[in-house]
Every structure is written in C-alpha cells, then in structure tokens.
Amino acid sequence: MKILVTGGAGFIGSNVVDAYTGAGHEVVVVDNLYSGKRENLNPKARFYLMDIRSGEVGKLFEHERPDCVNHHAAQMSVPASVQDPVFDADVNVRGFLNVLEAARRCGTKKVIFISSGGAVYGDAREYPTGETYSPQPLSPYGITKAVSEQYLFFYNHQYGLDYTVLRYANVYGPRQIPHGEAGVVAIFMDRLINAKPCTLYHYADEPRGMTRDYCLVEDVARANLLALDKGSRGAYNIGTGVATHTAELFDSIYEAIKRRVKDLPPELKTPARAQARPGDLKRSCLNIGRAKEELGWLPGANLREGLELTLKWRLKK
Numbered sequence: 001m002k003i004l005v006t007g008g009a010g011f012i013g014s015n016v017v018d019a020y021t022g023a024g025h026e027v028v029v030v031d032n033l034y035s036g037k038r039e040n041l042n043p044k045a046r047f048y049l050m051d052i053r054s055g056e057v058g059k060l061f062e063h064e065r066p067d068c069v070n071h072h073a074a075q076m077s078v079p080a081s082v083q084d085p086v087f088d089a090d091v092n093v094r095g096f097l098n099v100l101e102a103a104r105r106c107g108t109k110k111v112i113f114i115s116s117g118g119a120v121y122g123d124a125r126e127y128p129t130g131e132t133y134s135p136q137p138l139s140p141y142g143i144t145k146a147v148s149e150q151y152l153f154f155y156n157h158q159y160g161l162d163y164t165v166l167r168y169a170n171v172y173g174p175r176q177i178p179h180g181e182a183g184v185v186a187i188f189m190d191r192l193i194n195a196k197p198c199t200l201y202h203y204a205d206e207p208r209g210m211t212r213d214y215c216l217v218e219d220v221a222r223a224n225l226l227a228l229d230k231g232s233r234g235a236y237n238i239g240t241g242v243a244t245h246t247a248e249l250f251d252s253i254y255e256a257i258k259r260r261v262k263d264l265p266p267e268l269k270t271p272a273r274a275q276a277r278p279g280d281l282k283r284s285c286l287n288i289g290r291a292k293e294e295l296g297w298l299p300g301a302n303l304r305e306g307l308e309l310t311l312k313w314r315l316k317k
C-alpha cells in the first residue's frame with residue numbers, strides 16, 4: 001500500500017514511518033521540519049519538504065496518489081495553542097483541511113488521523129476515559145483536534161472517504177525532543193543527564209502533580225499499522241489505562257538515570273515546583289478496551305521498561 005505520512009520527520013510520525021516501511025509499504029513523507037528533523041527521516045521513504053497549508057499539497061497528491069494518508073503533522077503544544085490560538089488553528093485545522101481536500105480529490109481511500117485522548121476529553125469525570133465521553137477540551141489545541149475529527153465524519157458522509165481516529169495518551173520514547181513545553185519524559189531525562197534541575201508543574205490541591213497515561217512510541221506505531229485495515233469510521237484511545245503522577249514519573253526517571261550515571265548530584269532528586277500552566281489538565285487516563293477489541297491492539301511495554309528503553313537510546317545519542 002502507498003501511504004503518505006504528514007509529520008513523518010517528527011517524533012511519533014518517524015517511528016510510524018519506520019513501522020510502515022518495515023512492513024513493506026511504500027511511504028511518502030510530507031513535513032516542513034518545523035519541529036521534525038532530517039535525521040529522523042527513513043531513507044526508504046520519499047521526502048517532500050512542504051507545509052501542509054501550501055497550495056502545492058494538491059499537486060503532490062495528484063503526483064503520488066497515496067492509498068492512505070496518515071496525518072501526524074500538527075502544532076502539538078498545549079501552552080503554545082493558548083498563547084497563539086490563531087497559529088494553532090491555522091496549522092491544525094486549515095492545514096488538515098488542505099490535506100483532506102487533496103486526499104478526496106485524488107481518490108485516497110483512507111485517512112488515519114492523530115488526535116489526543118487527553119486534550120479532547122478535557123478534565124473528564126469518567127476515568128479512565130472511554131471514547132464515548134463527550135469532548136470538553138480545555139485548550140485551543142484540544143478544540144482543533146476535536147473539530148478535525150468532525151471534519152472526518154463530514155468527508156466520509158459526503159465523499160465516502162474512510163477514516164480511523166487514534167486518540168493518543170502521552171507518548172514518549174526514542175526521538176522525542178526536550179526543547180519545548182511538551183514531552184515531560186524527554187525534558188526530565190535531558191535535564192537530569194545534563195545535571196540541571198527539573199520543574200514539576202502542579203495544581204494547589206495535588207502536590208504530586210497531574211496524572212497522565214504514558215504510552216511508548218513503538219506501541220503507538222503498532223496501532224498505526226493495525227489501523228491501515230481495521231477501525232473503519234471509528235475513534236480509538238491509544239494509551240495504557242494506567243495513571244501516573246508527574247512526581248512518580250520523575251522519581252522513576254531519576255532512579256533509572258542514577259543506576260547508570262554514577263555521579264548524579266543528589267540535590268537534583270527534589271524538583272522545583274511551579275503552578276500548572278493554562279490548558280494543563282489535572283488528570284488524564286484512557287480506557288483502551290475498544291482498541292483491544294476492535295483493532296486487536298494492546299500496549300506491550302510498562303512504564304519502567306519503556307523508560308529503560310528510552311534512556312538507553314538517549315545515552316547512545
């Protein structure tokens with residue numbers, strides 16, 4: 001199958017490209033390298049340096065005629081979306097619409113759209129949260145993801161374009177970058193390895209920090225493989241169903257690094273504290289029953305194993 005992956009030079013997208021090429025698919029990558037890196041690009045994939053908002057996207061689709069589009073390209077920072085909701089919507093909604101228009105015009109059969117389980121549900125009362133929970137996003141980023149899901153419904157209804165939505169939990173693992181506000185695993189790891197203090201964001205009533213559902217990127221990539229021919233017109237949570245407080249995560253990372261980096265300064269063991277930022281959810285954890293039943297997907301790694309694997313990659317860099 002020929003698959004066009006937008007955002008295929010990014011952290012998760014590039015791992016998905018590796019899984020697709022590894023399974024023998026022909027892969028085309030579209031990325032403007034806004035946060036993605038050339039070094040992440042799989043040499044077996046054809047790369048186009050292009051913005052998803054560009055007028056050239058239609059021509060590219062006409063030329064490549066992909067069977068399936070896997071849409072990972074996005075402005076993916078929650079705090080950045082609060083600061084500049086116009087830019088967030090421009091990339092995440094207008095850019096996605098540009099891709100959808102190109103896809104339906106050239107006869108693409110399916111779109112796999114990457115949404116966010118945390119950001120779309122908001123601070124859900126149902127916990128772990130299932131896919132039927134009514135979206136209550138608390139950030140412009142969550143709103144653009146929820147809206148994009150609705151566009152898919154329209155494109156299917158109007159043009160018969162098939163789709164699967166994957167609503168990710170907090171993804172971590174090899175290639176995640178520590179530069180930015182998102183990606184707490186990469187940020188903690190990078191700072192501790194460089195003997196710099198960390199900051200733990202929290203709400204006043206929960207000093208252990210927010211809870212998140214952490215899922216390893218290679219498990220997430222496997223869900224993208226399964227979604228190629230399963231999950232028609234469905235939305236699926238991709239997480240672990242296990243909630244971890246930020247303080248717990250920090251301790252696990254600190255201990256994992258301490259086992260390898262002998263001279264880690266002991267004062268780094270206590271992170272600085274700061275108030276949660278606008279848009280930060282208090283808690284997020286996903287019910288993954290539907291992905292198990294309908295996609296045949298289950299996460300393979302627990303957090304400890306996943307952190308070890310990530311640290312091994314980080315120390316080899």
Ligand SMILES: NC(=O)c1ccc[n+]([C@@H]2O[C@H](COP(=O)([O-])OP(=O)(O)OC[C@H]3O[C@@H](n4cnc5c(N)ncnc54)[C@H](O)[C@@H]3O)[C@@H](O)[C@H]2O)c1
Binds near residue numbers: 013030034050073074
């Ligand atoms: N990281 C997570 O925990 C997480 C959780 C839920 C959902 N997601 C979603 O997964 C997807 C990938 O996220 P990631 O963590 O790999 O981030 P990332 O920033 O590494 O990947 C995004 C990629 O999109 C590219 N891109 C951005 N704007 C573009 C544009 N206008 N045109 C073309 N390419 C553009 C970037 O260069 C980058 O390669 C995003 O849609 C994100 O919203 C991520």
